[in-house]
Amino acid sequence: MVTSVSNRLVRRKVLKGLSGLSAGLVLPQAGLFKTASAADADTASKAFLPDVTTHPPRQWGPDAPPxxxxxxxxxxxxxxxxDLVSGNATIHRVWDKGVWIEGPAWSAEGRYLLFSDTVTSRQYRYLWETGDVTVFRPEAYHCNGTTFDYVGRQISCEHFLRRVVRWEHDGAVHVVADHFEGKPLNSPNDVIAHPDGSIWFTDPGYGDSIAEGHADAAGGEANPDGRIRWRIGEELIGAVGGMHKQPDHTFRVDPSGRIDVVLTQEQLPNPNGLCFSPDFSRLYVISTGRQSGPGGHDGDMSVHVFDLHKQELPLSNPRLLTNMRFEGVQMIPDGLKADIYGNLWCGVSGPLGLCGVFVFNPDGHLIGRIRLPHGVSNLTFGGPKRDWLFMCAGESLYRLQVNTQGAGPA
Structure with missing residues (x-):
């Protein structure tokens, strides 16, 4: 069981070269291994940092040994x-040409996986039949979270334009939400669809940055002194207009287009990944770490759960599912998905050897882990039978066949 919250880590600044490479570092030498001194370890950490958690160092990519x-x-x-993993299934890296990839979503009709690079502002498509990765949208406006609704339409969060959009079957784009109470949104982060036609999304300020969208206008929380030249670097910045960060809420948009606050910033600060339980009786929402800018506030880096009643707001019975502490370390949760049995598969960042995916049962007990050489931003189930777990980790996309299936649309 994961215990109570303490340390604060900054989101995404996790450690390809994390400390911990000290006297116990194992180095390859002429086919053997030796224990290095602290000085040797410091030199080695600068020259060679294994991107693996197993020993001997694991190799990735198409030329890797079995x-x-x-x-x-x-x-x-x-x-x-x-019971959830196959004994002969192995993790594979299928693509590694990104910067920070996010928002994986499976198209059942198209038999492809969509994912985005929030830094380069492109959206990619992984083709199931061939394994090829192609550019899907050469300009995706720093897209982050993506899902498909129950009639197969793509819904995406665009950091740069600070909005949630839905792509119709005829190719038209429909703006689901870009304002609340007359004020612009921050940077919609993750989004999910409900069978009743409503769309739920989180709106923290992580995309209010140069790298993943655009900073606030002068005086905003992400640019209080106006030093960031927020208008340069994007040809559409003039159309966006001046924007200041607003409170970060979790929203629901009903089929008529009405937008309601599901959770306020006071109820759950820095909302990030979210998902429903398979029977839609629960909503899970992650509160992540400190936002950018000197005025950025903290989340508690935990997973929270709320009871959800059909056609009824607000949510009820708020409680902590897990505070994401593991082996004395505060892990950083990001995106999550539920499987058909109600287990939660959560992407986490943290020290090398601990980061990857944590799997919790419906009671919040940690039952398994998938170790990867980078923190996982988000994940989803895909494949024709929805029994492949796709994981976005830094610049790379990984997959693992599992012995369960994803719940709901991917």
Whole structure:
């Protein structure tokens, strides 16, 4: 069981070269291994940092040797996790040409996986039949979270234009939300669809930045002294207009287009990933770490759960599912998805060897882990049977076949 919250880590600044590479670092030498001194370790960490968690260092990519089975980086903590993973399935890196990739979503009709690079502002498509990755939208306005609704339409969060959009079957784009109470949104982050036609999304300020969208106009929380020249670098910045960060809420847009606050900033600061339970009786929302800018405020880096009643707001019975502390370290949760049994698969950042994916049962008990060489921003289930877990981790896309299926549309 993960215990109570303490340390504060900054989101996404996780550690390809994290400390911990000290006297216990293992270095390859002439086919053997030795324990390095602290000085050797410091030199080695600058010259060679293994991007793996297993020993000997694991190789990735198309030229990598065959992986061991069962995969040593699929870690069983509770016996119940064995039922969710296949003993002969191994983790594969299928693409590594991004900067920070996000928002994976599976198109059942198209048999492809969409994902975005929030930094380069492109959206990509992974083709199931061939495994090829192609550019889907060469300009995606720093798109982040994406999903498909129950009639197969793509819904995406665009950091740069600070809006949520839906792509109709005829190719037209419909703006789901870009303002609330006459004020612009911040940078919609993650989005999910409900069978009743409503769209739910989180709106923190992580995309109010030069790298993943655009900063606030002078005087905004992400640009209080106006030093950031927020108008340069994007040809559409004039059309966007001056914007200041607003309170970060979690929203619901009903089929008529009415937008309601589901959770205020006071109820859950810095909302990030969110998902429903398979029966739609629960809503899970992640509160992540400190936002950018000197005025940025803190979340608690935990996963929260609320009871959801059909056609009824507000949510009820708020409670903590897990505070994401593991082995004395405060992990950083980001995106999450539920499987058909109600287990939660959560992308996490943190120290090398701990980051990857944490899997919780519906009671919040940690039952398994998937270790990756980078923190996972978001994940989803895909493939024709929805039994492949796709994981966005830094610049790379990984996949693992599992013995369960994703709940709801991907």
């Amino acid at each position: 992986s061991y089975a069962p995969d040593p980086d699929v870690v069983v903590i509770d016996r119940s996790f064995r």
